[in-house]
Amino acid sequence: MNKYLLIFSSLLLYSFNGHGQKTDWKIAEGKIITAWAEKVDPGKPLPEYPRPQMVRGEWKNLNGLWDYAVIPKAEAKPAAYGGKILVPYAIESALSGVAKTVGKDSSLWYKTTFTMPSSMQKKNVLLHFGAVDWEAEVFVNGIPVGKHQGGYDPFSFDITPALKKGTQVLEVRVWDPSDDGPQPRGKQVKRPHGIWYTPVTGIWQTVWLEGVPKAYIASTKQTPDIDQKTLRVAAAVANGQATDRIRITAWDGNQKIAEQEVAASSEAVLAIDNPKLWSPKTPFLYDIKVALVRNNKVLDEVKTYSAMRKISMVPDVNGVQRMLLNNEFVFQYGPLDQGWWPDGLYTAPTDEALLFDIVKTKEMGFNMIRKHVKVEPARWYRYTDSLGILVWQDMPSGDLGARWESRPGIVGLGRDMERTEESEKIYRTEWNEIMKDLYNFPSIIVWVPFNEAWGQFKTEEITKWTMEQDPSRLVNSASGGNFHAVGHIMDLHNYPEPSMPDPGIYGGKRIVVLGEFGGLGLPVENHTWQSKDNWGYQSFKNADDLFKRYASFIDRFPALIEKGLSAAVYTQTTDVEVETNGLMTYDRKVIKMPVERLKEIHQKLYDTRVKTVANR
Missing domain, CATH: 2.60.40.10 (Immunoglobulins)
Known part of the structure; x- marks a missing residue:
């Protein structure tokens, strides 16, 4: 564990240069929280440098307590701001100090003030937002400086022309229709239930200023x-x-x-x-x-x-397509990672918390994470790069409506829904931005445009376009279906037992993987989102029975790997709201199965040897 702490310390790139205010802010009550919630300082939340792939020393963190107001969407501007919200935690979260929903008929307004550091006085000033869900319009000193749509990609505006002497006033208007709109929103719904979770509205990643020269x-x-x-x-x-x-x-x-x-x-x-x-x-x-x-x-x-690394598709000596890392077969095994927090929702309470899930995943003996219908802050990918975790990156889903056909081995089940022109444009714009913004992180080795037919449309066109945007990675066009003869990967979802697609499907031209399985549930008293009616795909009453069942699944994999399986994804890293099928509880206070035993049984997956035409 010491080496992980060293990595954590080394990545605290610069000290906080923000507001530093102290107030009566407190965590909204009503749900479980993580241990890190108590470490959140309202004067300097998430103080770390937010963009590890492009570092400059000239910056100022604007996170902290801002004014907020929720008003009818039709109204132009709030007459007054009625409370305080802790940025960058979404308004629905406990850590925001508010824990209120907004909805499609209202707008969320933010307001804060700041002064310019003397070192930025003669420079151009960029105002950066890590992510705002979903539509953001930004004003500096009453002057509109820009508008952005997209809940998962960073954006910035040059605010130099709007600056004045003395104190600057920053206001942000946010509108987010959640599941009432066609935009990408992942697992967010206005009425959470089952595998669908609390909405996330507004600023949910760091806000910061950066001083740059004119050019x-x-x-x-x-x-x-390589x-x-x-x-x-x-x-x-x-x-x-x-x-x-x-x-x-x-x-x-x-x-x-x-x-x-x-x-x-x-x-x-x-x-x-x-x-x-x-x-x-x-x-x-x-x-x-x-x-x-x-x-x-x-x-x-x-x-x-x-980093010098390569991901590729090459047949083995039996003609079965395999996924190679650096021209060698490495079986990829990892959890489905939702990236949700009971106190911060989309936002980890602290940077230490953000690192924790990745560290535990590595310690359990996984070598991969499937980041499920969510995009993380840049520092999360910096940690997967540093620790050596392969990442499959999903496109956050939205505009659901396609019928799901997932039977493997049967050709011709691909059924696409029709999206409106607006919906298609929103999808393409945000997916393009996500791929561009995450391109430099070497740990990402697979793009996943669609999951289980959620909003799946023009599959062949979108997949080919994704492959053209980034030829350096593999594309899993439809995780769990609907299946088309396109992309690099054929991906089956099967609960709870492990299974695999037929390696000969579509003429044997696809890598075959098990994109989701497991979902073994164990509710742990005092560590659940609600006191009853929690669920998993298969529930257990004690940890011993849970581990035995899980270990029996792992025992089946060597035979599947020999037959052609290249990767598998277990559901899931943590419990999330009413789901109790995590390896850890939602508050991360209980790890349900012994870490060392997990690592030991997982090793047999990596010990299974496969000869390919590239290395025989």
Whole structure:
């Protein structure tokens, strides 16, 4: 555990530079909470630097207690703000201090004030939002500075023209129709039940300011190629000039191992000699520095990182398609991870809490996580990169309505729903942004556009488009169905017992995986969302019986792997609201099965050898 604490400490990149206010804020009562909830400081909640893939030193955290008001959607602006809300926790959460729902007929307004650091006085100032669910309109000193739609992707505005001397006033209007709208919203519903959870409205990730020069690096893109032993790096420059240059350096600790300077509009190709390959066993990361150079003068510089790793599809000696990591077969096994918290809902109470689930997943002997119909803050992916956890990233679902057909081995069951033009545009825009924003995190190795036919439409077109957007990863087009002859993966959901699709389906051109199974439930008294009517796919009364049943499932996997199974996903990391089928309780205070025994029995999955045409 010490090495995980060291990683945690090393990733506290900069100290909080925010409000620091103290008030009478308290956690809203009524539900269970995690141990980290008591560590939340309303003067500086989530103080850590929020963007580990593009680090600058010039920043100011705006998290803290803001004013809020909920008014009818038709009204232009609140006449007055009626209370305090702790940003960045959604208004429905206990940690917001409010715990109220909003709904499609109302708007949520935020207001705060801040002063500019003296170091930003002569710079352009960017206002960043990690995520706001769902539509946000932002005003600085009464001036509209921008509008954004999308509950899962970060966005920013250059607010320099709106700034004045002295105190600045920031207001944000949010509208979120939850399941009354067609937008991506994952498991959120206005009437929570079963596998559907409490709505999340408003700001749910860090809000911060950043000072940049007039011309600055807006984004970077890193693409490794372990076969060619190269790392391609490109940068987008805002307000640049035609003669600007980009200087890229790669570092192994304190040792510079590669450097190249190219035109700002070009891509650098760094030679990485004797590359250290990233994997769950050896999650090595190279540090990267990207500098914007004009007339031999560095105007701007950001720090980022990358890894040398490859995910691919190759047949084994029997002709069955396999999922390879760095040209070797590695069976992938991990939990379905919803990423929900009893006190923060979408938002982990603290950064330590955010790290905890990943650490426990690793300690239990899993090497993969399927991030289920949710996108996490950037720091979550930084931890999966650092600890060596493979990630399958789902697109958050929305606009449900397709009929689900999931029988494997039967061709032609793919049934798509029809979405409106507006709904399709919303989906494409946000999925594109999610893939672009998460592209640089090496732990992500699979994209999942659809789950169990939830809002599934134009499957072949969307899958091919996803593959074109990112050829460096695999695409699991329809986890659990509806199935089409497209993408890299055929994904069965089967509860509770493990099973697998027919490797010969669609001519044997797909990797076969078990995208969900298990769901073994154990409600633990005093650690449930509600006192009764909790459920799992199969419920148990004690931990011993739960473990025996789980271990019996694991015993079946070596035979399935030999037949062609490349990966499996167990439901799930934690209990969530009325679901009690987690490996841990919702408050993370009880781990239901012994960690060391889990790690021991999981090892047999990785010991099962498969020969492929790439390594025979």
